[in-house]
Amino acid sequence: MPQPSWTATVVEHHRLRKDLAVVRLIGDAVPFRAGQYVDVSVPQHPRLRRRLSPALPPSLDGKLEFHVHAVPGGWVSGSIVADTQPGDRWQIFDPRGGDLHVDETGPTVVMVAGGTGLAPLRAILLDLIRVEDPPKVYLFIGGRTVADLYASDMLWLLTQDLPWLTTIPVVEDVTDPGIPDQWYDRIRDELGEIGFGEDHLIEGTLADVVAAHGAFVDHQVLLCGSPAMVQTTRDRLVATGTPADAIRFDPS
Structure with missing residues (x-):
């Protein structure tokens, strides 16, 4: 068939x-x-x-x-x-796949996105807009440099529109401009500095920063990104007290 x-x-x-x-x-x-x-x-x-x-x-x-x-x-x-x-x-x-999902009537949601691991989490966020009273969502997005936060302008606007969404951008080095990239430079020249400013950024790895905000004892936790990031973040969360069965993950 x-x-x-x-x-x-x-x-x-x-x-x-x-x-x-x-x-x-x-x-x-x-x-x-x-x-x-x-x-x-x-x-x-x-x-x-x-x-x-x-x-x-x-x-x-x-x-x-x-x-x-x-x-x-x-x-x-x-x-x-x-x-x-x-x-x-x-x-x-x-x-x-079905591991990445949110109980619309459940407790606060913590989402952790590395790179294009943001894509399925964004789909879930947009799906929650149709819910009358969605749970509060904390979205951690990460990259090595600011240039790696490819969707920061979209997330900035989305965060302003959704009172239940808080976005926490994380970069490993706030002073590193990253490798020169003509596409990034062109977009920045066209749109200007739309997005999260330096005062919004937290420096560190996603695993370190997210674990420092835990333990997430009564939360729904969703992880998506590279297999290494997902595994490291999951291990750190469990080690700092987040219940393993509260963590849903999908290496992108």
Whole structure:
């Protein structure tokens, strides 16, 4: 029996960094839940599939958004970032995963996002907007430098609009400008300094900073990012008193 699939067409491709792009598509309504991931096939490499997490909750009009980081040596992710064009038709397969979810009537939520691990957590945040009285959410986002906080402008605006959302940006070195990146410089020149200022930043690793705010004894804790970040943060949280069964995670 053939595997179910859905078709979507690229309508926007925004390159935010040398190695990162946001891709928006419209097509079939894919039956996933916010926080899940899907496999995608792109025309540049139709025989290969790449696991991606939608950054929007499901919509009946078939809107999809993906945040894609070009992994070194990754043929598909590199092509998506560098070569995607409006009009490209993608195949979407097999929504999976379910660990990243929020009990809408449950206790306060702590989200921890490293890099494009933000995507499924953003989908959950946007899904919570439809809830009449959502739980309070603390979102920790992290990067090595300020330039790694690729969605800081979007999160700044979202945080201003949602009284139940608090965003805590974390960088390992607040003085390091990062490797020169023409895409980052272009966006900064066009939009100016929209986002979190230096007085909002906390210096340190995500694991250290999040653990320092714990223990999260009566919270829902969601982790998403690189496998190393997720494992280190989970270990630190458990060591400082957060119950292991309160932590839901998904290495991106």
